[in-house]
Amino acid sequence: MKSTGVRRGGTSAEVGCALSRPVPWRWKDAFRRPVGIRRDGRRVVRPGSATGECDRRAHGDRGAADAYDGVRSHPERRMRLSKSRFTAGLQCARLLWWRVHEPDAPELAPDETRQAVFDQGHRVGAAARARFPGGVLIDLPHDAFEQRVTATRAAMDGGAPAIFEASFVADDTFVAVDALERRPGGWRLVEVKSSTRVKTQHLQDVAVQVHVVRGSGVPVESAEVMHVNRACTYPDLSDLFARVPVLPEVERILPGVPGRLRAQLAMLGGDLPTVAIGLHCEEPYPCPFQGRCWPEWPADHVRRLYFVGKRSWELAANGYTSIDRLPDGMTLHPAAERQRRALRLGRRIVEPTLAVALERLVGPLAVIDFETVSPAIPVWDGCHPYDPVPAQFSCHAQEADGAWTHHHWLANDTADPRPELIRRLADACRGARTILAYYAPFEAGVLAQAALAFPKLHDPVQSILDRIVDAHPLVRDHVYDPGFNGSFSLKAVLPVLVPGLGYDDLPIAEGQAASRHIERMLFGDPPPHGAERRALRDALRRYCERDTLGVVRLVETLRTLAAGAAGPV
DNA sequence: GCATCAATTTCCAATTGGTA
DNA sequence: TACCAATTGGAAATTGATGC
Numbered sequence: 203m204k205s206t207g208v209r210r211g212g213t214s215a216e217v218g219c220a221l222s223r224p225v226p227w228r229w230k231d232a233f234r235r236p237v238g239i240r241r242d243g244r245r246v247v248r249p250g251s252a253t254g255e256c257d258r259r260a261h262g263d264r265g266a267a268d269a270y271d272g273v274r275s276h277p278e279r280r281m282r283l284s285k286s287r288f289t290a291g292l293q294c295a296r297l298l299w300w301r302v303h304e305p306d307a308p309e310l311a312p313d314e315t316r317q318a319v320f321d322q323g324h325r326v327g328a329a330a331r332a333r334f335p336g337g338v339l340i341d342l343p344h345d346a347f348e349q350r351v352t353a354t355r356a357a358m359d360g361g362a363p364a365i366f367e368a369s370f371v372a373d374d375t376f377v378a379v380d381a382l383e384r385r386p387g388g389w390r391l392v393e394v395k396s397s398t399r400v401k402t403q404h405l406q407d408v409a410v411q412v413h414v415v416r417g418s419g420v421p422v423e424s425a426e427v428m429h430v431n432r433a434c435t436y437p438d439l440s441d442l443f444a445r446v447p448v449l450p451e452v453e454r455i456l457p458g459v460p461g462r463l464r465a466q467l468a469m470l471g472g473d474l475p476t477v478a479i480g481l482h483c484e485e486p487y488p489c490p491f492q493g494r495c496w497p498e499w500p501a502d503h504v505r506r507l508y509f510v511g512k513r514s515w516e517l518a519a520n521g522y523t524s525i526d527r528l529p530d531g532m533t534l535h536p537a538a539e540r541q542r543r544a545l546r547l548g549r550r551i552v553e554p555t556l557a558v559a560l561e562r563l564v565g566p567l568a569v570i571d572f573e574t575v576s577p578a579i580p581v582w583d584g585c586h587p588y589d590p591v592p593a594q595f596s597c598h599a600q601e602a603d604g605a606w607t608h609h610h611w612l613a614n615d616t617a618d619p620r621p622e623l624i625r626r627l628a629d630a631c632r633g634a635r636t637i638l639a640y641y642a643p644f645e646a647g648v649l650a651q652a653a654l655a656f657p658k659l660h661d662p663v664q665s666i667l668d669r670i671v672d673a674h675p676l677v678r679d680h681v682y683d684p685g686f687n688g689s690f691s692l693k694a695v696l697p698v699l700v701p702g703l704g705y706d707d708l709p710i711a712e713g714q715a716a717s718r719h720i721e722r723m724l725f726g727d728p729p730p731h732g733a734e735r736r737a738l739r740d741a742l743r744r745y746c747e748r749d750t751l752g753v754v755r756l757v758e759t760l761r762t763l764a765a766g767a768a769g770p771v
Numbered sequence: 772g773c774a775t776c777a778a779t780t781t782c783c784a785a786t787t788g789g790t791a
Numbered sequence: 792t793a794c795c796a797a798t799t800g801g802a803a804a805t806t807g808a809t810g811c
Contacts, residue, residue: 319772396772432773509778511807535778535807574811576773588773590811643775644810674809691809713811714772 282467283375288410289403291466294482295475297489302470309490318718319396322578326396327380329579330428330443334381337364347376358420372417373463379411381428388421392445395429396578398587400446403486408448409455410463425449430587436580442587481515502526502545506688509535537690540682548684556680557764562671563757566600568634569673570627570666571749572645573716573742575724582618584655592648593619593720596746597630598754606754610743616724620652621659628662634669640692640753642672673753676760692752700755708748709741716745 282302283291291298300307312320331337338357342350350369357365361384368382381392393408395401404427412422424447431444469475479496483489499505502525504517522528526546534542544551574590582591593613598606609630613619631637639645646667653663677699678690685698693712697704705711710719723729723738730738 315772322772398773509807572811576811578772590774592811641775641809643777647775648811678808689808717811 282470283373283463285375285377285407285410288375288463288466289407291469292406292462293486294477294489295466295469296477296495297491298466299470299474300491300494303474307491309493314718315712315714318714318721323396326430326578327394330381330392330394331366333428333443334364334366334383336362337366337381338362340365340367340369340378347371350378368415370414370418370420372414373460374467375410375414375463377411377414379415382415382420385423388423389415391415391422391425392428393426394443395427398430398432400427400429400448401486405448405451405455409452409459412449412452413456413459413463422449425452430578432586432588434580434587436583436585439579442579480519481512484512501684501687504528507534508538508541508688508690510538510688537678537682538688541686541688544682544684550683551681552763552766553680556676556760559676559680560757560761560764562636563638564635565604566602566634567636567638567754567757568597568599568631569638569750569753569757570595570597570631570645571639571746571753572648573713573720573746574648575717575721577721577725581616581725582620582655589651590644590648591618591620592623592652593724594716594742594746595623595627595630596743596750597627598750599630599634602633608747608750610747612739612742612746613720613724614739621656624649624652624656624659624662628666631666631669636671637666637669638671638673638753638757640673640749642670642674646670673756677756681760681763692749692756696752696756699759700752703748703752703755705745705748708745710745716742 287298287301290301301310304310331339338360340350340353340357342353347369350367351371354365354368354370357368364381364383365379366381368379370377370379379391380394383390383392391408391411393404393411395404397404408425408427412425415422426445427448428443428445431441434441477495483492483495489495504510504514504522504525507514507525507528510517517523517528525542528534528542533539540551540553572592573594574592576588576590577585578587580587580589585591595609595611597609599609600606609626611623611626613623649663649666653660674690674692677695681699683698686694689695693705710716719738719742723735723742729735
């Protein structure tokens with residue numbers, strides 16, 4: 203919900219910046235229209251309200267279109283839009299233009315993480331089909347439009363109770379409906395989503411399908427979003443899906459669909475359009491072409507302000523582009539305030555409070571890290587869709603003499619990994635008085651859930667939870683280095699505070715990639731074998747080990763910094 | 772994609788303050 | 792005293808950052 207900037211019960215919030223007495227800065231003050239009305243009736247212009255550089259940059263065409271004149275000069279193909287193109291076009295005209303005119307753009311090739319999301323979606327889609335007995339799949343090549351439409355008609359005429367990938371064309375737009383279900387009074391259109399709830403963008407998705415299906419002469423009497431149901435608990439998968447009727451909401455959107463389709467087709471007939479960058483670059487989905495439209499944000503740009511989120515767009519639009527030029531009265535998150543000070547000083551800030559915070563870390567220490575798998579369709583007892591289940595851990599544990607020993611375990615088959623993992627982890631942490639994890643709520647949550655599923659594991663889990671401490675606030679609440687670029691994630695912090703200990707040298711360098719590889723190793727069809735499997739397991743071990751070693755070195759660095767900060771400045 | 776936690780914002784009702 | 796606007800404070804909802 204977007205803030206209107208006006209509170210209930212009065213209009214005076216509209217004139218806040220010009221009140222005669224000082225008022226505390228509120229975030230929304232930065233976002234109101236650049237021109238306000240003072241209580242005395244005079245117009246005021248807020249500072250920095252001239253055309254923002256943000257807008258000027260947005261016009262920064264890179265001439266990419268020129269390279270594709272050849273594509274554009276081809277004779278017009280009649281069928282230009284599809285369901286996914288339509289929704290892309292709703293997000294941004296440039297995104298749609300590039301998708302159509304430059305389909306082989308490297309930005310459009312899914313990276314490992316996006317591919318994993320798509321794969322998960324395909325598995326969910328296949329499971330959804332099993333919920334429609336007797337359904338017929340239109341199993342033809344993706345781009346065989348005419349044959350698919352013909353096959354769909356044949357299936358409808360042949361009395362199929364449900365048709366998967368039911369294909370239709372109208373208004374130069376092709377859609378393939380996930381499931382079209384025969385009903386007494388017509389047909390029910392079902393859109394399958396691997397999300398756990400209906401989202402607003404799903405409604406547009408359904409709307410364009412209803413428009414095209416009805417435009418093909420097929421009566422659509424209801425429409426549903428069929429999404430994954432988090433309440434479902436393995437082994438009972440009978441309620442894996444929830445089905446939500448959405449036709450009333452969709453009917454409200456439908457009148458606008460033909461105009462949007464026409465506008466998109468007209469836009470595609472022209473040159474690359476100009477669109478200002480903004481929030482739509484990130485919502486509802488991060489645009490793969492950000493690299494073409496966005497400048498390289500300087501270290502002091504408000505885009506890099508910690509905890510700023512989408513407000514950065516409004517700040518920039520109102521002329522506030524530099525963090526150190528934000529008004530002094532603007533209250534920031536304490537870490538963002540420290541970031542602003544560090545940028546103004548041009549150096550790292552270490553608060554004297556760091557030493558106090560480090561006193562909590564009573565040795566011997568252990569540092570732990572998990573890698574998890576979160577299948578949309580649960581596979582182990584007591585699990586719900588997307589529950590993260592630990593399948594690998596790394597632990598650096600301090601011996602009595604202060605030396606570090608590394609412990610590690612990685613699942614190797616489809617058995618539930620939790621009992622074995624927790625037994626080994628409890629062993630590894632036996633001598634530790636403090637157990638550190640970076641962003642410990644994640645590890646703690648995963649452990650607590652395992653104890654719920656396996657009551658026998660309660661005691662070892664509780665013993666770990668009693669000693670666990672989060673390393674993340676040690677950095678966020680006490681240290682800022684301009685090299686952090688507004689992030690306190692381990693991947694942002696470690697290369698700055700522990701130079702030389704990054705992730706660049708590792709074949710697997712990121713948690714989501716690790717998760718995807720573990721899933722492939724355990725459930726792949728076929729799973730990797732032989733040398734490939736050994737290499738994969740080695741890469742996973744090295745990644746997880748780097749995370750815990752990183753926290754070990756990080757704590758050492760923090761102790762050195764704290765000792766320096768405690769002395770005379 | 773999802774979950775969690777903490778921070779922030781919004782909402783709503785109660786209270787306070789000013790004016791007629 | 793009645794009324795309205797402004798302020799306050801707590802609850803609920805949303806957002807942002809982090810993890811996978």
